[in-house]
Amino acid sequence: MHPAPRQPFSRQAPWSAARSSRLYGLDAWGQPYFSINEQGHVTVQPRGSRGGCLDLVALVQDLQARNLSLPLLIRFDDILEDRLAKLHDAFACAIAQYNYQGRYQGVFPVKCHQQRHVLEHVVRVGRRWNFGLEAGSKAELLVALGLLDDPDALLVCNGYKDTRYLETAILARRLRRRPLVVIEQPDEVDGLLTCSRRLGMTPLMGVRAKLSVQGSGRWGGSSGDGSKFGLSAPDLLATVNALGEAGLLGELRLLHMHVGSQISDIAVLKEALQEMGQLYVQLVALGAPMGYLDVGGGLGVDYDGSCTATAASTNYSLQNYANDVVATIQECCQPQGVPVPTLVSESGRAVASHFSVLVFDVLSTGKVNAAVPPPQEGEPLLVRNLRELLATITPRNLQEVWHDAVKFKDDALSAFRLGYLSLVDRAKAEQLYWACCRTISDQLGHGSIPADLQPISAAMAATYYANLSIFRSAPDTWAVNQLFPVMPIHRLHELPQVLGDFADLTCDSDGKLNRFIDAGGHKSHLELHHLQPPDPYWVGLFLGGAYQEIMGNLHNLFGRTNAVHIRLASQGGYRVEQVARGNTTSDVLTAMDHDPRSLVEHLRRESEAAIAAGNLTIPDAHRLVTHVEESLRQSTYLESSVRRR
Numbered sequence: 066m067h068p069a070p071r072q073p074f075s076r077q078a079p080w081s082a083a084r085s086s087r088l089y090g091l092d093a094w095g096q097p098y099f100s101i102n103e104q105g106h107v108t109v110q111p112r113g114s115r116g117g118c119l120d121l122v123a124l125v126q127d128l129q130a131r132n133l134s135l136p137l138l139i140r141f142d143d144i145l146e147d148r149l150a151k152l153h154d155a156f157a158c159a160i161a162q163y164n165y166q167g168r169y170q171g172v173f174p175v176k177c178h179q180q181r182h183v184l185e186h187v188v189r190v191g192r193r194w195n196f197g198l199e200a201g202s203k204a205e206l207l208v209a210l211g212l213l214d215d216p217d218a219l220l221v222c223n224g225y226k227d228t229r230y231l232e233t234a235i236l237a238r239r240l241r242r243r244p245l246v247v248i249e250q251p252d253e254v255d256g257l258l259t260c261s262r263r264l265g266m267t268p269l270m271g272v273r274a275k276l277s278v279q280g281s282g283r284w285g286g287s288s289g290d291g292s293k294f295g296l297s298a299p300d301l302l303a304t305v306n307a308l309g310e311a312g313l314l315g316e317l318r319l320l321h322m323h324v325g326s327q328i329s330d331i332a333v334l335k336e337a338l339q340e341m342g343q344l345y346v347q348l349v350a351l352g353a354p355m356g357y358l359d360v361g362g363g364l365g366v367d368y369d370g371s372c373t374a375t376a377a378s379t380n381y382s383l384q385n386y387a388n389d390v391v392a393t394i395q396e397c398c399q400p401q402g403v404p405v406p407t408l409v410s411e412s413g414r415a416v417a418s419h420f421s422v423l424v425f426d427v428l429s430t431g432k433v434n435a436a437v438p439p440p441q442e443g444e445p446l447l448v449r450n451l452r453e454l455l456a457t458i459t460p461r462n463l464q465e466v467w468h469d470a471v472k473f474k475d476d477a478l479s480a481f482r483l484g485y486l487s488l489v490d491r492a493k494a495e496q497l498y499w500a501c502c503r504t505i506s507d508q509l510g511h512g513s514i515p516a517d518l519q520p521i522s523a524a525m526a527a528t529y530y531a532n533l534s535i536f537r538s539a540p541d542t543w544a545v546n547q548l549f550p551v552m553p554i555h556r557l558h559e560l561p562q563v564l565g566d567f568a569d570l571t572c573d574s575d576g577k578l579n580r581f582i583d584a585g586g587h588k589s590h591l592e593l594h595h596l597q598p599p600d601p602y603w604v605g606l607f608l609g610g611a612y613q614e615i616m617g618n619l620h621n622l623f624g625r626t627n628a629v630h631i632r633l634a635s636q637g638g639y640r641v642e643q644v645a646r647g648n649t650t651s652d653v654l655t656a657m658d659h660d661p662r663s664l665v666e667h668l669r670r671e672s673e674a675a676i677a678a679g680n681l682t683i684p685d686a687h688r689l690v691t692h693v694e695e696s697l698r699q700s701t702y703l704e705s706s707v708r709r710r
């Protein structure tokens with residue numbers, strides 16, 4: 066029969082920061098960088114367990130006082146450094162554990178985050194491990210050449226390559242760089258040989274294998290027979306032969322793979338590694354000196370903290386990953402007496418996701434009107450029915466009431482369409498319907514809800530209007546249904562009493578955040594707090610440091626948000642290392658080939674004409690032109706001072 070109704074949240078034991086931490090999954094995905102303090106604020110431990118802690122809310126207040134308005138991207142450089150350290154520690158540990166007679170030497174894929182300050186930081190911090198860069202296009206190669214100054218760091222050159230790309234990479238060897246040109250397509254060999262002959266010089270070369278293992282998940286298509294890149298077994302052999310005939314086999318140093326981003330299941334990785342290990346052994350047997358084995362990207366991030374093989378998670382840890390790479394490659398090489406290679410990875414997502422936090426503010430909420438209208442003489446039957454229904458709700462008849470309420474509301478709409486119900490009475494019917502829903506939903510609480518009553522909580526949910534564009538700041542939520550942890554960053558010692566989702570500033574109905582992490586799955590509403598204007602309500606989107614900035618676009622002409630780089634200071638507190646101001650309206654108009662100056666001039670001239678015609682006063686003309694000029698100078702997002710008026 067009916068499951069016993071659960072106690073509403075509000076009647077349970079007092080709410081606490083610890084309960085918020087569990088509710089939003091922070092205690093799982095936030096480790097070791099994010100937690101909640103006594104005041105119910107999210108805190109950031111940028112060095113993980115090595116000490117130092119910042120109150121995120123206080124930090125945002127301080128940044129606002131520096132005229133850095135929301136939405137604001139806060140990049141914690143210490144977290145990026147800590148992630149790099151953890152990656153290297155994991156490989157160091159695995160290498161020691163298996164007594165692997167080689168080393169690990171990673172590269173950062175530029176594709177994952179091209180912003181200069183970020184790459185400079187990666188290169189500077191990475192120097193202690195000879196950490197390099199991976200370029201996937203000619204432009205990325207130029208960036209890498211400009212930044213990478215460690216002669217021992219690797220510069221892995223992937224992607225489509227024309228003559229200029231190839232010659233640039235080859236010549237870079239003369240600048241004491243270590244370019245490794247990866248042959249990804251069968252026809253790239255000819256181009257490479259031609260360029261080498263012309264310059265009398267070769268780069269270090271690699272080959273990308275097209276593995277038979279099919280990746281899983283969203284990016285599974287990056288491997289397997291149908292994948293876009295890589296050499297099949299016959300292509301590999303043909304390439305080795307071509308290099309041999311040209312006398313260049315001695316420069317074949319690296320075997321490369323990329324199974325796809327965010328490998329959720331370690332079984333997929335293991336299978337790929339076995340194939341790679343055997344290919345490596347075979348290439349050595351064919352006479353290539355080799356020396357490097359590059360396992361590409363794919364090291365995943367546990368966005369929901371569930372440790373499962375689902376899309377937003379991984380069923381392995383960083384240490385499991387390193388262990389599997391080291392052990393599997395060793396198992397392939399050792400029995401054949403082949404010296405083990407230097408292991409390279411191109412981990413982007415796993416390095417860059419954690420360090421940036423996007424904070425945005427909520428402008429207002431949209432809720433249904435569930436106020437009960439006062440009864441009046443002579444109300445139509447439908448309205449009276451709904452009134453009676455509302456009065457009869459008990460925990461025992463919720464499902465019945467719900468079905469009746471839906472029926473009466475539908476009848477009311479039909480009657481309105483046919484001209485039998487006035488707008489006043491239709492509005493009453495709708496309010497009474499929502500009042501029924503509210504009462505039912507209050508009686509249900511937040512427990513497990515019978516399937517046929519689930520639409521109620523969705524219908525009652527509030528829309529929180531967010532000062533951001535998801536197309537700019539979290540495009541993968543829209544493009545590939547990616548889940549990121551999203552939660553309020555304050556008031557976490559208060560019970561969140563509202564279920565809601567977010568609508569962004571764009572006029573696009575896709576401009577929503579309505580999929581939230583939920584231990585291995587997702588939910589369409591998030592537990593949120595009632596707004597308490599004029600106090601702001603701040604929400605953080607976490608783990609979005611990889612890919613989002615570059616994939617973000619100018620939809621509805623919302624530009625880049627303000628971004629800051631924060632470092633922990635040695636004496637406590639923090640330093641603002643870099644400020645990258647967001648785009649002004651003028652910037653985004655110019656990007657679309659508009660001319661802000663002639664726009665102002667055009668409107669000024671039209672204002673003069675309107676003044677002359679008596680349609681506009683001089684003060685109003687001044688006001689209009691000032692608004693236009695100020696808007697052009699300002700951010701594309703809503704300004705708090707203007708918003709309040």
Ligand SMILES: *Cc1c(COP(=O)(O)O)cnc(C)c1O
Nearest residue numbers: 323326327362363411412413414
């Ligand atoms: C995208 C890409 C990467 C980075 O992948 P992550 O999953 O972000 O680590 C590495 N190598 C190649 C060739 C890529 O295309």
